[in-house]
Amino acid sequence: xxxxxxxxxxxxxxxxxxxxxxxxxxxxxxxxxxxxxxxxxxxxxxxxxxxxxxxxxxxxxxxxxxxxxxxxxxxxxxxxxxxxxxxxxxxxxxxxxxxxxxxxxxxxxxxxxxxxxxxxxxxxxxxxxxxxxxxxxxxxxxxxxxxxxxxxxxxxxxxxxxxxxxxxxxxxxxxxxxxxxxxxxxxxxxxxxxxxxxxxxxxxxxxxxxxxxxxxxxxxxxxxxxxxxxxxxxxxxxxxxxxxxxxxxxxxxxxxxxxxxxxxxxxxxxxxxxxxxxxxxxxxxxxxxxxxxxxxxxxxxxxxxxxxxxxxxxxxxxxxxxxxxxxxxxxxxxxxxxxxxxxxxxxxxxxxxxxxx
Amino acid sequence: xxxxxxxxxxxxxxxxxxxxxxxxxxxxxxxxxxxxxxxxxxxxxxxxxxxxxxxxxxxxxxxxxxxxxxxxxxxxxxxxxxxxxxxxxxxxxxxxxxxxxxxxxxxxxxxxxxxxxxxxxxxxxxxxxxxxxxxxxxxxxxxxxxxxxxxxxxxxxxxxxxxxxxxxxxxxxxxxxxxxxxxxxxxxxxxxxxxxxxxxxxxxxxxxxxxxxxxxxxxxxxxxxxxxxxxxxxxxxxxxxxxxxxxxxxxxxxxxxxxxxxxxxxxxxxxxxxxxxxxxxxxxxxxxxxxxxxxxxxxxxxxxxxxx
Numbered sequence: 001x002x003x004x005x006x007x008x009x010x011x012x013x014x015x016x017x018x019x020x021x022x023x024x025x026x027x028x029x030x031x032x033x034x035x036x037x038x039x040x041x042x043x044x045x046x047x048x049x050x051x052x053x054x055x056x057x058x059x060x061x062x063x064x065x066x067x068x069x070x071x072x073x074x075x076x077x078x079x080x081x082x083x084x085x086x087x088x089x090x091x092x093x094x095x096x097x098x099x100x101x102x103x104x105x106x107x108x109x110x111x112x113x114x115x116x117x118x119x120x121x122x123x124x125x126x127x128x129x130x131x132x133x134x135x136x137x138x139x140x141x142x143x144x145x146x147x148x149x150x151x152x153x154x155x156x157x158x159x160x161x162x163x164x165x166x167x168x169x170x171x172x173x174x175x176x177x178x179x180x181x182x183x184x185x186x187x188x189x190x191x192x193x194x195x196x197x198x199x200x201x202x203x204x205x206x207x208x209x210x211x212x213x214x215x216x217x218x219x220x221x222x223x224x225x226x227x228x229x230x231x232x233x234x235x236x237x238x239x240x241x242x243x244x245x246x247x248x249x250x251x252x253x254x255x256x257x258x259x260x261x262x263x264x265x266x267x268x269x270x271x272x273x274x275x276x277x278x279x280x281x282x283x284x285x286x287x288x289x290x291x292x293x294x295x296x297x298x299x300x301x302x303x304x305x306x307x308x309x310x311x312x313x314x315x316x317x318x319x320x321x322x323x324x325x326x327x328x329x330x331x332x333x334x335x336x337x338x339x340x341x342x343x344x345x346x347x348x349x350x351x352x353x354x355x356x357x
Numbered sequence: 358x359x360x361x362x363x364x365x366x367x368x369x370x371x372x373x374x375x376x377x378x379x380x381x382x383x384x385x386x387x388x389x390x391x392x393x394x395x396x397x398x399x400x401x402x403x404x405x406x407x408x409x410x411x412x413x414x415x416x417x418x419x420x421x422x423x424x425x426x427x428x429x430x431x432x433x434x435x436x437x438x439x440x441x442x443x444x445x446x447x448x449x450x451x452x453x454x455x456x457x458x459x460x461x462x463x464x465x466x467x468x469x470x471x472x473x474x475x476x477x478x479x480x481x482x483x484x485x486x487x488x489x490x491x492x493x494x495x496x497x498x499x500x501x502x503x504x505x506x507x508x509x510x511x512x513x514x515x516x517x518x519x520x521x522x523x524x525x526x527x528x529x530x531x532x533x534x535x536x537x538x539x540x541x542x543x544x545x546x547x548x549x550x551x552x553x554x555x556x557x558x559x560x561x562x563x564x565x566x567x568x569x570x571x572x573x574x575x576x577x578x579x580x581x582x583x584x585x586x587x588x589x590x591x592x593x594x595x596x597x598x599x600x601x602x603x604x605x606x607x608x609x610x611x612x613x614x615x616x617x618x619x620x621x622x623x624x625x626x627x628x629x630x631x632x633x634x635x636x637x638x639x640x641x642x643x644x645x646x647x648x649x650x651x652x653x654x655x656x657x658x659x660x661x662x663x664x665x
Binding site: 044045046050051052053056057168169170172219220277280281287294297299300301302303304307308314315317318321337338341342344345346347 | 360361362363364365366367368369371372377379381400401402403404469470473474521522523524525526546550553554555556563566567570
């Protein structure tokens with residue numbers, strides 16, 4: 001698995017200050033391989049999706065899209081006021097079977113034709129399964145990332161498609177797990193940005209709303225729960241910033257390699273990182289970056305970093321609690337604050353402990 | 358706890374290389390004579406249980422392993438349903454609050470899915486329907502602040518101690534225990550990092566999971582050896598999680614805090630809620646239409662046609 005396609009953009013949008021991660025996305029590295037190149041040891045943690053998760057996801061999607069997407073049509077028709085039987089469906093997965101690297105270009109061409117028809121006010125399909133888009137992330141023609149929504153459904157009010165995602169997450173009481181939702185929303189946001197870009201070529205960008213549709217699974221099996229439409233203003237904003245950030249990092253890498261073609265792993269010291277709680281469990285280099293902050297407040301989590309600054313020396317903080325003399329007026333204020341907190345926690349400073357025996 | 362208190366406690370724990378106690382009293386009353394442990398292992402993403410260890414937490418667990426968890430037949434979960442029913446019923450009869458120990462909140466989510474799938478499922482046996490209902494009671498009770506019935510080990514430990522690592526890492530029970538009860542001579546920073554390489558969230562370790570997944574096709578084709586190997590891997594995985602839960606519970610009570618003055622009142626409230634919920638199934642599964650007597654107009658018509 002690499003950081004290609006919208007996966008890389010989504011990852012970047014979650015940490016807009018980590019130049020190293022953005023560089024990994026720009027270079028499309030395979031994360032475990034890159035980890036090995038950086039540390040010299042194999043990545044021992046778990047990486048990638050488990051087989052059972054992949055299987056359930058594809059089963060759910062195929063369940064919804066078989067028989068001319070009967071289940072998906074039934075789920076979506078009431079939202080847009082369509083007659084289920086009258087809905088016209090185009091399934092690109094059926095139309096263009098073949099190897100993935102060829103599919104992107106062919107599916108994109110067909111999607112562009114549909115958008116052209118839409119711009120000319122011609123009849124277009126109500127539902128497009130596996131459409132294709134791309135986002136430009138650099139100055140060259142080849143600097144783009146493919147974006148592949150699960151489906152597009154036509155919103156008759158706007159005469160524009162709304163991207164949709166089919167996810168096999170279980171919905172209970174109409175709510176899916178929050179952790180699952182963040183990535184899914186960002187994925188949909190990348191699709192909105194890409195669709196707006198494509199629509200912009202035909203002067204239709206104003207018709208693209210920051211809305212996406214999510215179809216999750218019921219707890220009883222692979223039947224779809226009632227679809228949810230969400231407004232994704234914040235996610236779209238962050239994805240747009242991520243695209244801009246990737247452009248900047250690409251230019252920065254070009255600058256760093258102006259004299260010699262240095263491999264990315266040798267440029268690590270030149271690329272600022274932004275280690276945060278979110279990195280844990282999502283980036284293979286999380287432990288590597290964390291070690292850079294050993295002994296500093298950064299390792300105590302985001303809240304600690306925000307409150308006392310990521311570079312605060314933990315040893316010094318505890319020394320102040322234990323009665324060390326503050327070196328500056330600012331440190332004196334800080335010492336008073338942390339000593340009060342320590343007292344509230346029932347902590348007995350070391351000096352006091354020694355005195356009381 | 359306010360943010361500054363949390364940060365200072367984490368800093369002290371980091372320096373002392375040991376979790377720092379932030380409560381003077383336990384937030385839950387002592388376990389009753391018998392506490393019931395539940396440790397499920399799910400098929401990732403499916404929210405289907407493929408192995409479950411359960412029973413008196415002070416003894417060796419009973420386990421159920423399912424080589425084909427996606428099968429529609431869920432009858433193999435019945436022994437768990439019966440054991441849970443026996444425990445809950447006996448505790449309510451003795452006017453005591455049942456105590457259910459779970460390793461982490463993911464286990465609670467799985468019980469919730471059991472409730473959704475079986476409580477009102479007309480195809481499920483009465484035992485499974487009752488299990489679904491009782492799972493719902495457990496999940497609902499867990500949502501009350503101060504409740505005394507459900508003890509989620511990870512949450513309880515995090516409520517009583519603060520580690521020297523980022524809060525997001527505390528969700529891993531193994532890593533959390535590395536801070537609360539570090540093995541002698543070990544650095545919890547390194548030990549927690551090592552333990553966190555293996556997930557602890559009601560799932561098998563990745564390699565074992567991959568192996569089980571690969572064997573399942575052969576098992577479905579009737580390969581008895583493949584079935585046996587799956588069952589061994591599941592048995593091992595669920596036992597490992599059970600041991601971790603037992604260690605977490607032991608570590609928790611070893612904090613040796615005082616009993617809070619508010620606990621008797623909370624116990625009473627929890628007992629009353631649980632007793633009512635476990636004896637009053639408010640929305641039982643609807644009976645199939647054919648089992649009901651026909652509507653009045655049909656009965657009249659039938660009687661008329663029979664000449665009465």
